[in-house]
Amino acid sequence: MKNLFLSITLLFCSVLFAQSKNNEQQPPLTRILFVFDGSQSMYGRWETGAKIDVAQRLMGQMLDSLQDIQAEGNFQLALRVYGHQRPVPPQDCSDTRLEVPFGKGNIYKIKRVLKSITPRGTTPIAGSLMKAATDFTPCAECRNIIILITDGVEACDGDPCIVSRSLQKKGIILKPFVIGIGLDEDFKSSFECVGTYFDAADENTFKNVLGVVISQALDNTTAQINLLDIHGKPTETDVPVLLYDHTSGMIKENIIHTLNYKGLPDTLVLDPLIVYDMVVHTIPPVRVDSIVIHSGTHTHLGADAPQGELILKASPRVAKNIACIVKPQDQETILHVQDFGTSQSYLSGTYDLEILTLPRIIQKGIHIKASASTTIAVPPPGMVTIQTGVSGYGAVFVQRETEYEWVIDLSESSERQVIQLQPGQYKVVFRSKFAQETGYSKNKEFRVSPGSSTIVKIN
Numbered sequence: 001m002k003n004l005f006l007s008i009t010l011l012f013c014s015v016l017f018a019q020s021k022n023n024e025q026q027p028p029l030t031r032i033l034f035v036f037d038g039s040q041s042m043y044g045r046w047e048t049g050a051k052i053d054v055a056q057r058l059m060g061q062m063l064d065s066l067q068d069i070q071a072e073g074n075f076q077l078a079l080r081v082y083g084h085q086r087p088v089p090p091q092d093c094s095d096t097r098l099e100v101p102f103g104k105g106n107i108y109k110i111k112r113v114l115k116s117i118t119p120r121g122t123t124p125i126a127g128s129l130m131k132a133a134t135d136f137t138p139c140a141e142c143r144n145i146i147i148l149i150t151d152g153v154e155a156c157d158g159d160p161c162i163v164s165r166s167l168q169k170k171g172i173i174l175k176p177f178v179i180g181i182g183l184d185e186d187f188k189s190s191f192e193c194v195g196t197y198f199d200a201a202d203e204n205t206f207k208n209v210l211g212v213v214i215s216q217a218l219d220n221t222t223a224q225i226n227l228l229d230i231h232g233k234p235t236e237t238d239v240p241v242l243l244y245d246h247t248s249g250m251i252k253e254n255i256i257h258t259l260n261y262k263g264l265p266d267t268l269v270l271d272p273l274i275v276y277d278m279v280v281h282t283i284p285p286v287r288v289d290s291i292v293i294h295s296g297t298h299t300h301l302g303a304d305a306p307q308g309e310l311i312l313k314a315s316p317r318v319a320k321n322i323a324c325i326v327k328p329q330d331q332e333t334i335l336h337v338q339d340f341g342t343s344q345s346y347l348s349g350t351y352d353l354e355i356l357t358l359p360r361i362i363q364k365g366i367h368i369k370a371s372a373s374t375t376i377a378v379p380p381p382g383m384v385t386i387q388t389g390v391s392g393y394g395a396v397f398v399q400r401e402t403e404y405e406w407v408i409d410l411s412e413s414s415e416r417q418v419i420q421l422q423p424g425q426y427k428v429v430f431r432s433k434f435a436q437e438t439g440y441s442k443n444k445e446f447r448v449s450p451g452s453s454t455i456v457k458i459n
Contacts, residue, residue, distance in 0.1 A: 030075040030143045037150040038084030042119040078102040082128040083121040093156035095121045096128040126158025146176040153187045161193035171248035174273040223299040224265040230306040230370035246275040306370035307345040314340035315380035325354040359407045381420040382448035394430030
């Protein structure tokens with residue numbers, strides 16, 4: 001027994017040390033609520049005595065082992081008991097009560113209440129779990145954990161599985177622990193959907209299980225995120241990574257991925273009671289769902305994220321910035337809008353580019369290779385001055401083989417406009433706003449060469 005609970009203490013101290021290395025923010029407060037079975041069946045014989053006597057004794061020893069570290073540890077305890085207030089028959093499914101609320105220095109009070117329990121009533125597990133939701137006062141940075149200790153299954157109309165899933169989905173609690181005391185083999189499967197189930201078939205197992213559950217409840221463990229390059233090496237870095245609780249969908253970690261001074265992914269501390277979904281915000285993002293963190297073991301979280309660089313170059317003659325829309329090949333989803341004169345990393349793959357020059361340039365099937373640079377440049381535009389002499393309505397078209405494609409409308413209020421156009425063959429069509437017949441429409445063709453200046457007069 002001493003060795004078991006000494007290991008709990010050592011484990012907790014190691015967690016504090018790990019957290020101290022990650023102390024940019026205060027680690028969350030861990031709140032453990034014991035939901036204890038005080039129903040009539042706890043008088044049943046179990047090896048050396050009644051179940052209630054064995055459970056009271058061994059839980060008392062476990063609480064003693066936490067006495068010395070509660071003052072320094074960032075955790076609180078509470079106790080809810082069911083089936084201990086009213087005898088059966090008749091059955092009272094409301095027989096559940098928070099006997100000791102959360103607080104520091106309350107271990108002695110919890111022990112005293114445990115010793116005073118006299119089993120009397122029924123087993124309202126679902127109702128107790130539902131009531132337990134209000135035992136955890138609102139707290140944005142808390143780990144809320146339920147440890148259910150029972151020798152029987154639900155005896156009322158509730159469904160503990162539905163209640164447990166609901167509380168987890170809402171982010172009120174993490175996945176509970178369930179310790180079955182001498183539970184009938186036929187009933188064990190009914191608790192697997194409630195939480196992580198431990199079968200205490202005998203006293204010695206119950207003693208060991210208590211130690212394991214407490215250590216897991218208090219434990220955080222180390223992990224690293226391996227962003228793998230094209231060779232499967234964890235060399236990709238410097239991208240945002242968000243970690244979500246898979247059950248509740250709530251965000252748990254926000255980091256910019258980092259390689260440490262050894263060139264390895266930096267270590268972070270994660271909660272082993274949470275199943276994580278990870279989103280690596282490369283372009284496009286990489287998602288990995290249902291990541292399980294193994295308590296007490298340094299866990300590697302991997303994601304394939306080989307990246308290459310797209311460099312966009314424009315002529316110094318460009319009067320203003322132009323942008324490029326980046327899409328996956330043959331898809332309409334816009335991944336990014338990148339300015340010319342910049343570089344941006346993308347996952348290795350094939351993309352379609354829509355360059356927002358006048359006219360727009362479409363480049364399909366641009367392959368970005370991992371650990372390499374792909375450069376896209378646009379030719380210098382020509383400066384075109386269009387003089388109409390009067391205000392009116394008009395548009396510029398570019399010739400595409402045998403057809404003309406619209407480029408831009410002219411301003412209705414200006415008699416002189418300056419436009420940067422890519423090299424090509426163009427036509428301008430114009431009608432004065434004072435002309436009331438389509439027959440007064442005029443058009444003129446012109447050509448734009450790279451870096452040229454062209455004046456187009458419409459008489």
